[in-house]
Structure formats: structure tokens, C-alpha cells
Amino acid sequence: MVEPVVTYRVPGRSAEAEIEVKRSRFRCTVERVEDEAAARALVERLRREHWDARHHCSAFVVGPPPVPVERSSDDGEPAGTAGAPMLEVLRGAGLSDTAVVVTRWFGGTLLGAGGLVRAYGDAVRAAVARAGLLERRLRSEVEVELDHAEAGRVETELRSRGVDVLETAYGARVRVLLGVEPEQVARTEGLLAELTSGAARPAVVGQRWVDGSPAVG
Template identity: 40%
Template sequence: MTITIKDDVIFEEEIKKSRFICHLKRVTTEEAAREFINSIKKQHHKANHNVSAFTIGDHQEIQRSSDDGEPSGTAGVPMLEILKKRELTNLVAVVTRYFGGIKLGAGGLIRAYAGSVNHAIDAVGLVKIVEQTQLDIDMDYGLFDNVSRYLTSAGLAIADSVFTEKVVITVFADTAELEQLKEDLTEQFHGKLELTIGDKKLVEVAI
């Protein structure tokens, strides 16, 4: 399971007359992250700074940040720390700053850059990306109602139902929980269900 933003977003705020524009984008490779950073730098080439941070991989294996001219440790690292603290991955953040004439100091810069990323994340919302596996449940007609109720009570939506000589119900369950589900179904219905594992897919679930 990985957690990332629901969608790409741009969030702008003004702090002591400086404009801070946070761009968040979903990416899956370091190359894509760097391409996005460069595109923002071109788009905002007149800005004083285009500070960046990104995390890539299921367990944030790749982590990078750049202060882009701000005092060392006051911009890129605080942005990266927000991504790490909130356990977000496959995400690049670029905060563009147009200087307004009032210096913020080291503490003010840290709060501004970290806050900009935090506020943008809150504005767009998060999703978790979960791998699910198809499970086909083959049964006699007499079991259909009870099995359907059981699946509903377990929080599983029925994706498809096929009625021929028997009934086949298709559900998608979190892969990590599939073996337990099979055991529960076998026990609950005394081995009268034929269970067949199908394809896997990635599903986004709002947090």
C-alpha cells in the first residue's frame, strides 16, 4: 500500500509580501520528477527561488531535495520532511517564491516552505493505493442470498454475478487479506464454495 495525493494541485499563499506557490504532482520515477521541476523553473523563471523535494517508491526509497538558492536547510529539507512525516510517496513538490522585500529569517523560511506543502496536501486530499485480487465464488443457487449478505457485512462489494447452472459472484479483496477471506468463506459455508483467484489490480481509496 502506498499513500499519495488525490490529484495534482497548485496552492498559493502570501507570507510577509512574498508569494509562495506550491505545485504538487504525482510521479513514479525520478526522471519524471526532475522533468516537472525543470518545467516549473521554466514557467516561473522570473521567480527568486523554485525549491523542490520528492519521494519515489513504495517505501520512499528515493528522496531528494533542493534549496535552490535559499539558505541551506531552510527550504528543500523542510519540504521533504513533510512528505516523509506524512508517509507520502510518488510525489514531487515545487514551491516557487517571489520575494516581497521582507526577509523571513531561517525559522520563517522553514515554516513557510513546510507550511506551503502541508497546506497544498490538505487542500487536495490523499488516497491510498492498494493492490486487490479478483476472487470468483462458485456456488449453488440456495447459497446465493447468504453469501451475498456475508460479503456485504464484510465490506466487500460484489463486482459481478453470473447465473447459469450455478451462481458465480466476483469480488475484489485486498491482496494482503485474501487468504484470510478464503479461510473465512470456507469455514462459514462448510466448504461448499468453489473459490478461484483471478487478476490483480491497483485501486485508489480516499483517506
């Protein structure tokens, strides 16, 4: 049985890195993107900004595993020498919601297929290292309504025990939306019962991906 995917990685920030190989410059831009349209918009923006470059090769992975959308483009380089190795770097890092574009200024010397594969892959690795990695985690959304008099205390206790408080809305009562690891829902329901002397009536209302801590390795 395949285990469900509950984490994946995104870039910690937008970043650029440039390498030079036999006077050809390879500048990689990496950005976090929400969808395929945003990834394609990044390519077009860089194509306009660096109109004097010969190639704007790209790769992107969008959407949570296990079935993200993956695309790559050699943009005029020999087939399989640019987009595919760029995409492999993203896969190897476990990244999604990520677009990379390598802009190449030709230096006058042909690098051969192997040289191009290495150069495009190395440019992406350098930019990803500069961007850093951030974990995204799948969380069950647990909603609970609390009296105003106890909401502050309960919320503080939940945070101190590692429960993510995603939203707090104030009305006739206080509606608190919690982000809980799927396997910890029952434990969280027990914790709420303990903190409210059994008065809380939590309910699982959905799931969402939330940003977590920087990824290591």
C-alpha cells in the same frame, strides 16, 4: 519484529496554494507522481512556466514504505532552508508518490534561515491540506474462475461483503480477480467455497497497491 506496511497516503488530487511573507510569494504545487522521472518533470515544467521566479525548490517521496525514494532541492536558497523542511512535511503527513515544488518570487526582504524554513514548510502544508489525502492499501490478488451462470451472483455477494473486485474477464469461463487484505485471504477462500458450494478454486497470484478511501487526520 517490524510490522509490514500495508497502507500509505497519496494526494487526493493535484493542488496549489500560495502564501506571502514580507512581499515574497511562495506558491506550492503538489502532484501525485508514479516515479522519480515524473517528479523531476514537474520541477522542469514549473521552471518553464514561472521563468520569472528566483527559486523552484522541490521535494518528493516515491514508492511504498518502508524504503521509498526521497529527494529534495534548495535550488539556490541557503542549504537546509527549503527542500529539507518541505520533505519533512511530506514525511509528517505519511505521504508517498508525491512531489511538491515551491516557486518563490523574491519580495526584496531577506527572511533569514528561520523565516525561510517556516515559509517553505507552511506553503507545502497549505497545498497538502488543499489536495487532501487518499489511503493506498496493499491487497493480495486472489484469482478465481466461475461459470457464467453464477458469476454475477457471486460477484454481487463478494462486493456486498466488502471484497474488492479488481477485474472481471469473460471467456469460456469468467475470471474474477479480487483484492483482499493479506490477513483475510483464508476468510475469502472460505467465503468463495460457501458461495459456490465448494466448486471455486481460488489462488493467490500476486499483490498490488490499490486506492482506498480519503484519509482522515
